[in-house]
Amino acid sequence: xxxxxxxxxxxxxxxxxxxxxxxxxxxxxxxxxxxxxxxxxxxxxxxxxxxxxxxxxxxxxxxxxxxxxxxxxxxxxxxxxxxxxxxxxxxxxxxxxxxxxxxxxxxxxxxxxxxxxxxxxxxxxxxxxxxxxxxxxxxxxxxxxxxxxxxxxxxxxxxxxxxxxxxxxxxxxxxxxxxxxxxxxxxxxxxxxxxxxxxxxxxxxxxxxxxxxxxxxxxxxxxxxxxxxxxxxxxxxxxxxxxxxxxxxxxxxxxxxxxxxxxxxxxxxxxxxxxxxxxxxxxxxxxxxxxxxxxxxxxxxxxxxxxxxxxxxxxxxxxxxxxxxxxxxxxxxxxxxxxxxxxxxxxxxxxxxxxxxxxxxxxxxxxxxxxxxxxxxxxxxxxxxxxxxxxxxxxxxxxxxxxxxxxxxxxxxxxxxxxxxxxxxxxxxxxxxxxxxxxxxxxxxxxxxxxxxxxxxxxxxxxxxxxxxxxxx
Amino acid sequence: xxxxxxxxxxxxxxxxxxxxxxxxxxxxxxxxxxxxxxxxxxxxxxxxxxxxxxxxxxxxxxxxxxxxxxxxxxxxxxxxxxxxxxxxxxxxxxxxxxxxxxxxxxxxxxxxxxxxxxxxxxxxxxxxxxxxxxxxxxxxxxxxxxxxxxxxxxxxxxxxxxxxxxxxxxxxxxxxxxxxxxxxxxxxxxxxxxxxx
Ligand code: SF4
Numbered sequence: 001x002x003x004x005x006x007x008x009x010x011x012x013x014x015x016x017x018x019x020x021x022x023x024x025x026x027x028x029x030x031x032x033x034x035x036x037x038x039x040x041x042x043x044x045x046x047x048x049x050x051x052x053x054x055x056x057x058x059x060x061x062x063x064x065x066x067x068x069x070x071x072x073x074x075x076x077x078x079x080x081x082x083x084x085x086x087x088x089x090x091x092x093x094x095x096x097x098x099x100x101x102x103x104x105x106x107x108x109x110x111x112x113x114x115x116x117x118x119x120x121x122x123x124x125x126x127x128x129x130x131x132x133x134x135x136x137x138x139x140x141x142x143x144x145x146x147x148x149x150x151x152x153x154x155x156x157x158x159x160x161x162x163x164x165x166x167x168x169x170x171x172x173x174x175x176x177x178x179x180x181x182x183x184x185x186x187x188x189x190x191x192x193x194x195x196x197x198x199x200x201x202x203x204x205x206x207x208x209x210x211x212x213x214x215x216x217x218x219x220x221x222x223x224x225x226x227x228x229x230x231x232x233x234x235x236x237x238x239x240x241x242x243x244x245x246x247x248x249x250x251x252x253x254x255x256x257x258x259x260x261x262x263x264x265x266x267x268x269x270x271x272x273x274x275x276x277x278x279x280x281x282x283x284x285x286x287x288x289x290x291x292x293x294x295x296x297x298x299x300x301x302x303x304x305x306x307x308x309x310x311x312x313x314x315x316x317x318x319x320x321x322x323x324x325x326x327x328x329x330x331x332x333x334x335x336x337x338x339x340x341x342x343x344x345x346x347x348x349x350x351x352x353x354x355x356x357x358x359x360x361x362x363x364x365x366x367x368x369x370x371x372x373x374x375x376x377x378x379x380x381x382x383x384x385x386x387x388x389x390x391x392x393x394x395x396x397x398x399x400x401x402x403x404x405x406x407x408x409x410x411x412x413x414x415x416x417x418x419x420x421x422x423x424x425x426x427x428x429x430x431x432x433x434x435x436x437x438x439x440x441x442x443x444x445x446x447x448x449x450x451x452x453x454x455x456x457x458x459x460x461x462x463x464x465x466x467x468x469x470x471x472x473x
Numbered sequence: 474x475x476x477x478x479x480x481x482x483x484x485x486x487x488x489x490x491x492x493x494x495x496x497x498x499x500x501x502x503x504x505x506x507x508x509x510x511x512x513x514x515x516x517x518x519x520x521x522x523x524x525x526x527x528x529x530x531x532x533x534x535x536x537x538x539x540x541x542x543x544x545x546x547x548x549x550x551x552x553x554x555x556x557x558x559x560x561x562x563x564x565x566x567x568x569x570x571x572x573x574x575x576x577x578x579x580x581x582x583x584x585x586x587x588x589x590x591x592x593x594x595x596x597x598x599x600x601x602x603x604x605x606x607x608x609x610x611x612x613x614x615x616x617x618x619x620x621x622x623x624x625x626x627x628x629x630x631x632x633x634x635x636x637x638x639x640x641x642x643x644x645x646x647x648x649x650x651x652x653x654x655x656x657x658x659x660x661x662x663x664x665x666x667x668x669x670x
Contacts (some may be wrong), residue, residue, distance in 0.1 A: 017658065017663040023640040025658055037557065039508035048652070053659075065506060079506035086508050129555040146558035146584035147510075148651070156664055162638055164579075194493055195550035197578060228553060230579045249668035256652075293494045294553070314601075318492040318548065400519050411502045420525070428572060432497040433510060433556060 003269025005165050006235050007201045010266070014124045022162040026343065027407060029123040030057040030111045031153045032095075035087040037128030037414070038064055041151035042090040052094040054157045060091050063108045064129075065413045068376055068403035071101055094154075094216040107379020107405045110134035110347035114218065115381055118246025121236035123261040127151060129165035130225045131347050131429065134425055136233030137217035138240055138265050141201070143231035164230045165275040166200055168268075170206035173282035178463040180357070181216035181351060182427070183444035184208065185223040186288035186298045189282060194296035198228030203268060209234060214243040215353040222348045223429050226295040235267035260311065287462055290431050291334055293322040297431070299334070300448065301461050307331035326441050327434050328420070334459045341424035342373040342454045344435070344447055345403075346410040348431045349427035350378030352385050354447045359391040361451035361465065367399035368457030374416060375461040376408040400454075411436045425453045476589035478648040480601065482617045483572055483627070485542035488607045489534055494547055495554035496581065500563045502555075513559055514566030535567075539611045543570040546603050550574075552581025552592075561588045571617050575600050586641050587651065593617060593624050595633045602631060619645060 004012075015023040028302070033041075038060075045052065052058065065080045084101065091098040099105040105112055110131050113119040121139035126132060130144035152159055171184055202224050209217070217234050224232025237294070241260060244250045251259045286300030299305070308330050311319055323330060344350070344358055355377065358468040367373060375395060377383040383405055386392050392402055409416040410428040412435065418424040420439030427450050431442040445453070452462035504516045521533050543565065543623040551574040552560060561584040564572065569590060575597040577585075585592045606613045606628045610667040620643065625632040636644070644650065655662075 015667065020639050025655065025662070027662070029670070037504050040510050040558075043509070044652075048656075050656075076504075083506055083508055128556060128558075130554065144556035144562070144580055146556055146587060147582060148558060148582065148587035152655055155652050155667075156659065156662060158655050158658070159641065160651045160654065194553060195576060195578070198550065198578060200537050225554075228578060240548065258500050294495070296493075314597075315492065317490065321491065371487070382648055409599070411497075413502045413505060430495075430497070430554060432495045433502055435497050438525065439519055 002270040002273045003161050004204060005166050005272040005274060006139060006233065006266050006330060007269045010122055011163060012122065013122070016158060019160065023160060026159050026161045027124065028126050028153050028157055028159060029057065030118060030125045031057055031112070032113060032125070032127035032132070033060045033150065033267045034109050034127070034129065035062055035083045036061045037147050038150055039086045039089065039463045040085065040147050041128070041154055043355050044151040045155050048155070050155060052096065052154045055095040057157060058096045058114070058287070060087060060096050060099050061109050061112055064088055064411065066101055066339060066406045067414050068406045068408045068416055071404045077414070082297045105382050107381065108347045108350060108407055110222065111351060111378035113383065114138065115247070116216070119245055120244060120250070120259065122266055126159070132223050133224045133229070133231040134218050134222040134347055136221035136231050137214060137223065138244070139233055139236035139263070141231060141233065143227065158453060162203040166203070167197055167200040167229070167276040167278070168203045168205055168274040170277070170279045171204070171208040171282055172206040172279070173208055175208060175282045175285065178287050178448060178466050179285050180448060181212055181219040182448050183285050183288045184282070185294070186290065186444060189223065189227045189296050190288065190298040191280070192227055194226060194277070194294040195226065195228040196296070200229050202229045202232040203231060203274070210237065213240060213353060215351045219348055223279055223295065226429055236263050263413070268379060287446065287449045289334060289449060289459065291326065291328060292319070293325055293431055293433050294430060295429065295444060297322065298444065301459065302335060304333045305330055335461065337459045338370070338423065339419050339425050339453050339458060340370065340372065340422040342371055342450050343376070343409045343424055343426040344406055344450055345374070345376030345378065346428035348429040349447050350376060350382065354427065355382065355386045355391050356389070358447040358463060359394045359449045361448055361462070362398045362455070363394050364402070365398060367454050367457050370457045371454050373400050373454055374403055374409055376403045377405045379405050381400035409436050411435065412440070418442070425450050476587070476645070476648050476650055479570065479591055479619055479645045482543060483614055484544050485612050486544040486546045486603070486607050487540045487542055488604055488614055489545060489547045490604050492548035493550045493553055496552055496557050496560035499552070499556055499560035500557060504608055505557060505559055510562050510565065513563035514568070517567045518561040526599065540607070543568060544601070544615055545569045545571070546600065546607065548574065549576050551577050552608065554580040556580045556584070558563070558584045558588070559600060561585045561590055563598065565590050573603065579620045588646065589645065591617065591619065591645065593635045595624060595635055599631070599633045602626065602629065606617060
């Protein structure tokens with residue numbers, strides 16, 4: 001019999017009962033909730049006259065729909081206030097731990113889970129948010145769910161699921177100067193398309209992945225949903241264990257040793273078989289940027305938007321619609337195009353390493369006058385750490401403005417909207433039409449690329465600034 | 474939420490020949506502030522349907538009286554992006570019972586099924602033929618038969634099978650929902666926790 005993949009190892013351990021060959025009752029170890037996709041689920045269980053089955057396994061935060069300025073004041077927008085208050089009431093009535101606005105642990109749901117040590121290898125984790133895949137960086141089966149499923153987990157701590165197909169994406173080799181994990185994932189999506197991994201759970205493997213820090217791994221798993229994958233994960237190793245050790249909710253003492261033995265058993269067996277396996281070379285990856293309206297529409301920053309004759313005729317209609325929205329022409333180069341906004345933040349690139357990389361790049365330089373920049377830490381703890389390390393001072397000296405933690409312009413539910421027709425280079429994960437505000441034109445890139453563009457005011461290859469060795473990332 | 478039973482449907486179609494329709498287009502984020510499930514149909518495809526002043530854009534298919542029906546036919550990779558179930562609520566509230574595409578994003582598929590909206594995944598050829606048929610005759614009818622897992626273009630007679638898991642099919646045919654099932658398993662879940670968690 002062939003060996004098992006890490007995905008199957010975790011999956012099998014969580015099957016409560018099989019319903020038929022492909023479907024079963026699946027146990028959830030950790031459930032994260034936030035204000036936007038949970039109210040209807042709580043209303044649902046209330047209507048049934050039941051309470052949350054395992055409140056200690058759910059953790060709540062307010063992140064999607066909160067202001068990023070003056071968080072100490074009452075939320076100005078009436079509907080947002082109602083949603084945040086509804087979350088507080090639901091958590092209180094059901095005994096759920098809430099890291100609400102102004103709590104020192106508040107932040108974007110996928111930033112706080114790892115930073116508090118809640119996310120641990122081998123777990124099954126769900127949240128009513130598609131970027132739950134972020135937690136896969138720790139070797140977990142973590143995926144986004146809809147509100148009906150949030151209700152199921154609240155009611156029973158379980159879901160009814162079918163086993164996904166398995167894909168392994170191997171990236172081997174050494175990354176070039178100025179190229180980082182955001183570029184890896186944008187590159188893979190550009191190669192396999194925004195639907196290329198639909199129906200699969202993905203394991204990311206290979207020497208380039210192994211050499212990444214935990215935060216960089218989170219960026220990759222975060223965007224696995226952007227290639228259509230149900231979730232993405234990376235086998236846990238010493239980097240993972242070192243990251244978790246000592247965190248607030250990490251196992252301690254004897255418990256730690258016991259867990260460690262289990263965690264070490266998780267990686268895919270050498271003879272495990274995947275339904276699909278892909279290989280990429282790290283050396284082929286440039287700093288990436290997107291030019292269209294889905295994350296698969298990306299190229300190396302020195303490249304060009306594809307010309308029509310490079311595309312399948314059946315794709316022309318959607319492609320041209322996207323070009324019209326972006327105000328670009330097929331076949332154009334991207335370097336030198338004007339940019340209006342920079343957004344640094346989100347669960348993709350709003351962690352401390354991202355702020356460190358961005359400020360190391362900015363240090364001693366000035367923001368271009370045509371750029372409005374919003375820098376939004378992923379959590380209160382990231383904000384506090386950035387302050388402690390003097391990063392905020394560096395950014396302010398260079399003309400940048402810091403906001404308070406939250407999802408902010410990643411989905412533009414609050415006031416942080418890019419105005420119609422303006423171009424934004426964003427370290428977030430989605431460049432869909434209107435994602436950052438109605439009519440907003442988004443280009444996705446890494447924090448370093450965003451930094452280079454913030455300095456010049458136009459699309460720029462960050463490598464031209466990277467002569468000094470200490471800036472190599 | 475108990476879902477409506479689904480057995481067979483014969484209807485004309487609304488064509489949306491765009492690939493990668495993401496859930497941000499189906500229901501833009503600014504409408505996610507609601508704390509109830511109702512009323513999302515009015516917001517369906519809002520930014521394609523209305524201009525910034527709120528006036529209907531005549532070129533968008535939902536504003537074209539030529540096309541009506543309970544079946545939405547869409548380009549490939551429908552429902553990608555955000556997990557927001559509001560997208561499924563909006564489609565159902567607007568009156569759609571079936572979405573046809575050559576492939577669907579995974580989370581959207583579960584959200585649709587949990588709301589009695591049937592995602593019918595067929596070949597790209599079947600979808601492009603269907604677009605042609607609708608273009609020629611906007612009133613052309615399509616039949617969706619869940620029991621037999623078939624979809625038939627009644628204008629051309631061409632038919633294709635589609636897949637659905639046995640469990641979900643049974644739920645759709647009978648209007649069952651997963652929560653009732655899960656609640657009936659509380660003993661087994663407790664036992665599982667004692668032994669394995
Ligand atoms: S930062 Fe963006 S992608 Fe991440 S949870 Fe918030 S809205 Fe979703």
